[in-house]
Amino acid sequence: MDISILFLFLLCLLKTPSLSSSKTLDILRASSLSVEKPADALVSANGEFSAGFFPVGDNAFCFSIWFTRSSAPTVVWMANRDDPVDGKGSELSLLGDGKLILTNSVGISVWTTRTPVPASLDASKLQLQLLNTGNLVLHNSDPSVIIWQSFDSPTDTLLPQQALTRISSLVSKKSQADYSSGYYKLYFDNDNVLRLLHQGLTISSLYWPAPWFDDPGQAGRSRYNTSRDGIFNVSGYFLSSDHFEFRAADFGEVIPRRLTIDSDGNLRLYSLQVNSSRDWVVTWQALSGPCQVHGVCGPNSVCSYDHASGRRCDCIPGFKMEDPTDWSFGCTPEFNISCSQMNESSFVQLAHVEFYGSDIAAPLNRSLQGCEQECQKSCACVGFQFKFIGDVGQYSCYPKYMLLNGRRTPNFEGDLYLRLPKGTSLFDNKTASDDDEPRLRCIREVSKQVRRTYENKTVKLLLWFATAVGGLEVICVLLVLFFLFRTDIHSDPAEQGYLLTSRFRRFSFAELRKATKGFSEVVGRGAGGTVYKGVLPDQRVCAIKRLNEANQGEAEFLAEVNTIGRLNHMNLIEIWGFCAEGKHRLLVYEYMEHGSxxxxxxxxxxxxxxxxxxxxxxxxxxxxxxxxxxxxxxxxxxxxxxxxxxxxxxxxxxxxxxxxxxxxxxxxxxxxxxxxxxxxxxxxxxxxxxxxxxxx
CATH class of the missing domain: 1.10.510.10 (Transferase(Phosphotransferase) domain 1)
Known part of the structure; x- marks a missing residue:
């Protein structure tokens, strides 16, 4: 069957159902939904979907769409997943210009639609309606004229008849209890191929389709197409423009379904059991092996899986877990091998362990000893992947500069040889096995225990800002009071610490008496006063002239201070300060070592x-x-x-x-x-x- 015909058939299913029977939000009757009124929500006509404020943490809400007929409410879309609002005063409003806006308790917008209303439409007749498909639609009482719809901006889930396009993507949650954006993404790449990407804090890698395929055609994909679209119907059939397709295990039944990229990085199709349990069951998944997902256990750790305990992560020998609550940070080494100690290291074998990527090189047909020598020559080499390929009768050797995306599977015929220092307890010339490694907590168990407590970021920022402004005001008031107090004490301008026309400081009489050791060393006398040698607190040697009170009064003293303070020439004496305390009048000069x-x-x-x-x-x-x-x-x-x-x-x-x-x-x-x-x-x-x- 031609693929274009299949696409035509699927797109025909996008026909919009009747809008008349579902609850709507319009400008004329009610223009907002409040977080304080849980019952004030939009409900689809068939009762399967609701739209309103969904609790995502302590006093934290996101405007969401969720399944109401499953055993537990299942969120399929969120407007503000990374910026939740609090439970007081937050609301979703439909403005007169046709925009939806979500505001928090202080009236600041955290999310809004940006699609303008055509000038030909009457903005007063706008309606926001939740359809039976789970699509939240803003229209103008005409079902064929859609101004905005939630189907154009999915979060982590696709619903039947909802298309994934070149401008949209699915991004996982961080954990089962944390609805904020996680580390896994389903999207169309630049080569038009639908892919799964692990996008960590520092490292990113593609893991589906299998990254070792040089050509997507080896995985049944085609990059030779002119569009990027993917869609599935109510019967459980998915088809994308790169020729990828799948059918649900219960294909043919018309029941509620959803395609979700889960927090563990796997893409799964879920079908809702219509019996009394109303539970979701997996009817298809992209990866059969849970450890095929990249970034699950972080650097220097190995992912393994068994049916009894599920998926778990373990640090490789010589390494310890970096963050006991989050395996995505991986493990850190408990040893150090410097470049000068390259010949003092050896290798321990980790059977059936594979680390994908981060290869230094790929030497052709090296024996085990030759591959070991290749790793020994490089200071950056932390180990090497080694495998004998029986079909072609040759060896594969991959020295590694990082150990990422590690997994242990019995059907992998290769081994990893980990580089460790000689002469330590970490290396005992034995092959590491499952029993040699400590069993650590399963990542799924850890993720269930972690629940993020959301805070209103805007309110928190405003509180910090208000605190800072308040603190600044208090400091300013104290400074003003201090200077007013100082001004009140020294009301005479002549007795201020600094004169406006001078560039020197005022000294107290006690400071200058101490500097001159009680005015003990006389270096000159004149009609105006006596000059003493002194040492200031900053260790500058100075000449201090103590003026005679009888010969020079305050007027002459201030005249001299102001005069010299305004002068600046290499052949004029430099004055550093003065003292005007009671009847004492003193001048502080630079000291001239050769005298007069x-x-x-x-x-x-x-x-x-x-x-x-x-x-x-x-x-x-x-x-x-x-x-x-x-x-x-x-x-x-x-x-x-x-x-x-x-x-x-x-x-x-x-x-x-x-x-x-x-x-x-x-x-x-x-x-x-x-x-x-x-x-x-x-x-x-x-x-x-x-x-x-x-x-x-």
Missing amino acids: LAKNLSSNIALDWEKRFEIAVGTAKGLAYLHEECLEWVLHCDVKPQNILLYSDNYLPKVADFGLSKLLNRSELDHSSFSKMRGTRGYMAPEVALQSSHHI
Whole structure:
């Protein structure tokens, strides 16, 4: 029979049944379904399906479609399987623009349809209806005009007459009790072949049809087709566009059926027993061997199966289970073989054990000894697969860099030779058997015990955000109160820790007394005050000038602080801070190790003419900056050798002591503000001397 005729026959079964007898949700009567009203659900006309909020965990619900006539409700579709909502205030709404939207308790959307309503349709007549096929349909009172339907976006199940297409796929649950997206997927690959894929957290692999087939044709598939479609009818017959087909064991009976990719990775067709039990029975499955599914037991572990205990996972010798609750993480080694110890390792035989994939190479026709040597040569080799192929009379050798998808089957005639370090209890030159390996819990038993407790991610995020904002507000309030308290204590701007016009810090009198060891080491004296040597807490050596209270009041002190704070030149002394505490007035300068020019001129230190010339030029540069380059016109008023300090091995100069300076704006050409003599006689600024002569 031609395949196109079969497809035509199957697609004819998609004829939509009558819509008039089932409960609908429309804009005019009721535009939403609430999670707080379990009875407020959509029911198909035949009573086999319901659509509403289905509990998937503690205070967690997903909008779902489920079979109602089975012995237990069986979910066949979910809208928000990975983002459930909580049991208060969540609802599904039909908006005026024709979109379905699912919102949680705080009104945030977690799922919505994106199909626009054609402009020619009346949005006020939209209806959401659950059909007898289990298809949830949004239409405009016209069964032939479907705006959106759940059949276009399956989760883990196909229903009769529901097509699997190039843009849809089936994704398994994580476990029997966890409805979130799992690790197995049924889909059409880019070569148009229907496949099963294990998609783990870090590793992915195809396992159906058998991955060792070089050509899908060896598995009865065809990649030479122009479509990607698969569908099965109510009688239990499935056909896909790559020529794959199967029939249910009870083919011919028109009974409820579903095709589901289970959490264990196998694809199964289920039929509902219409007798009193109302149970689901498997009438077809893709893989006959449960251990043929990839990713079941994780790396470095072996899957085995027997009818008595079912499927189980075991770590290979020398390895231990990584996560006792989840076999998908596999096993980790209890030993270490470095590249320098390659010759100190040997091999243990695991009979009838196969690990698929992760081959370093495939040397042709190597003997067992030759294959072992190939593995010994590679630092990355963790073992090798070895098998004698009797039909062709040759050996197969596959060194492995990873041990994935392991299984033990009696009908597999090959063995795995596991690389282990010599001289340890892990290696005893024996062949490992089933009895040598510890029996661990069956993966199916573990999966039944694990039930995910869902949380509303949006609410949790909002709570974290609110907590962070609240904490930030508390910190801001405390900072404001702190600074207000500080401002209240130091209401005088002159006594603040930092002046707006300066770049230095305020010291307490106690700090500077400690830095100078009680003002014990005098390095200079003048009319304005005494200079002491000190060491700051950060170990900087400094010169601290303690001003005479009688000779310089607060006004002069603040003038000097503000003046020097605004200046920045290599030939001007740098001030690091000040103290204004009670009657104490102190300035903290950088320390000049060679002292003043006056001291050096009177000492035995030879200042040749070249050094003296450089000192004169440097001093002139500093004064020129004060007079011409800084933002305000500054007169030093007391330029003398005692106020020229020297530093470095070259005795470079820096001008100091601005305590008697006078600030003038450049526009103030009238110098009448100098009402009294300033500075030391013989060293006064010419401007002061000239001005003073006019007053004599």
